[in-house]
Amino acid sequence: MAQTLYELVGRDDHRFSPFCWRTLMALRHKGLRPERVPVRFTEKPKIAFSGQELVPVLVDGATTVSDSWTIVQYLETAYPNAPALFGGAAAQAEARFINHWADGQLQPAMVRLIIGDIYACLEPADQAYYRKTREARFGMTIEALAGARELELEPYRRLLAPLRATLKEQPYLCGEAPAYADYIVFGAFQWARCSSPYPMLEASDPIFAWRQRLLERFDGFAGAAKSFGA
Amino acid sequence: MAQTLYELVGRDDHRFSPFCWRTLMALRHKGLRPERVPVRFTEKPKIAFSGQELVPVLVDGATTVSDSWTIVQYLETAYPNAPALFGGAAAQAEARFINHWADGQLQPAMVRLIIGDIYACLEPADQAYYRKTREARFGMTIEALAGARELELEPYRRLLAPLRATLKEQPYLCGEAPAYADYIVFGAFQWARCSSPYPMLEASDPIFAWRQRLLERFDGFAGAAKSFGA
Incomplete structure (x- = not known):
């Protein structure tokens, strides 16, 4: 099917x-x-x-x-016979927390770094939609948000600490192999990579190496996406 | 044994x-x-x-x-035959992230709310030790930290959002029953409850209800600990 x-x-x-x-x-x-x-x-x-x-x-x-x-x-x-996306009920429940962490903390911190680039990466008709919805959400113009980007680096970097500490100890959030919790967080970094040239990670960061492994996974599937290569 | x-x-x-x-x-x-x-x-x-x-x-x-x-x-x-504390390799790996989140973000946000109370909850000889180590860590006196407590409420409240969102959807971080990831985060709230009268949670908060269930667990084991009842 x-x-x-x-x-x-x-x-x-x-x-x-x-x-x-x-x-x-x-x-x-x-x-x-x-x-x-x-x-x-x-x-x-x-x-x-x-x-x-x-x-x-x-x-x-x-x-x-x-x-x-x-x-x-x-x-x-x-698809119960294909590789598991969670690996048990407790893992699924904990992935829900990671999902809310990504939606409610990681991505909101990231968008303040890349919002001007996302805007530039849209067709004109979509730009009008994006401006209207996002400026209402943030109570600021996209240009004002983008102009304050450097101020948002510190909160973003602070947020990454538990992710980095975890990936120093194990190759993936889900352990020896990636599963859905990894894809949740990877999605946030891929969002930035595909919409913005802004360097979200330094090459020496364990998060960078983890992202690289996921870019290469499935025969380089995510790595082949149209991006700015940052 | x-x-x-x-x-x-x-x-x-x-x-x-x-x-x-x-x-x-x-x-x-x-x-x-x-x-x-x-x-x-x-x-x-x-x-x-x-x-x-x-x-x-x-x-x-x-x-x-x-x-x-x-x-x-x-x-x-x-003790492999007693109830599992993780529930599989992926759940254990994800619990490691929650452990780093609690150690690196939740507890550092909390300590700024309760540090004066922790200090007051120590014997005099321990107070001297605590003052020396914590003032070196924070670069501020305990009194200055305690005096700025109200400023630290907003970052603390923001941090709780993914935990609250998760506990609105499921009774425990680990799903239908608590396991070690719950105990990690519970430990942080129990730290506050046993050292400080400061109200860390409102009674209407799903996190409050979750904490209450864990206080009552094991025949009220944690609930019976010497605390300030907040």
Whole structure:
């Protein structure tokens, strides 16, 4: 049965959504290679069939699933014989914490470093949408946020400490091999890499080496994505 | 075989070390009830036999183990037939991230709220030790830190967001039942509760309800500890 994944796209085929990257890596982990349908911010009618407005949306035969967390649970249930994305109930429950940490702390810290670059990476019609929604969210213009970027480095760096300490001791968040908690956090770094030339990690950082291993995984799948190479 | 746990104590039998609480809960989880030997900050000779200077130290028959993370791994290996503290390799690896998050972010945010109370909760000889080591660490006097407490509330509250979001969706960090990742984070709240009257959580907070369930667990074991009841 063929799968289709609807995912966010910016200009020049830059596909940077952190939520879509979690799902893309999870699909590969399960050995699935979906058809990938790009959706711009202002192309919401393309996914109206899913009954909501956000990517990723996975269509697997007769089943339509949206929301990255719902999708990974669907994949684990629908493909129990493919490699596990969690590795047990406790691991899944702890991955939920890591998911909320990425959504609520890591990504909000990152967006303040790359928001100007994300904006520049969008088609003009999407820029208008992005400006309106993000400026309402932050209560500042994109230009003001981008101009204050250097001030946001310290909170971002502080946030990385527990991730770095963990990856100094073990190759992946999930241990000896990557699983969904790794893909959650990797999605955040891939978001930055595919939308911005800003160097989010130094080459000497254990997080950099971990990201590199995930870029190379699945025959270099994520590494081949259109990015700014930072 | 009987176990002995050497654990930190302040004045009037207040036992508040977050690292000791992780281990105490882990021991109960395994069905073990160690003899508990109180050790003050300035009684390091009591644990010199362990070859290092920090509590908790577990003695289990001929085996001596220190460091809370090393102890929990020991318990999981030595008592494989008692309830699991992790629930698989991926869960253990993810718990390591939660351990670093608690050590490196949650507890450092908390200590700024309770440091004056911890100081007041120590015997005079330990106060001198605590003042010297903590003032060197923070580069400020305990009184200056305590005086700035209200400024530290916002960073602390922000840190709790992913924990709260997770506990809105599932009863424990480890899912339907608590395991070691819960005890790690619980240890931080028990540290505050046993050393300070400062209200760290509001009664309407899902984290409060989670803490309450853990205070009641094992026949109210942690709830019976000498505390300020906040």
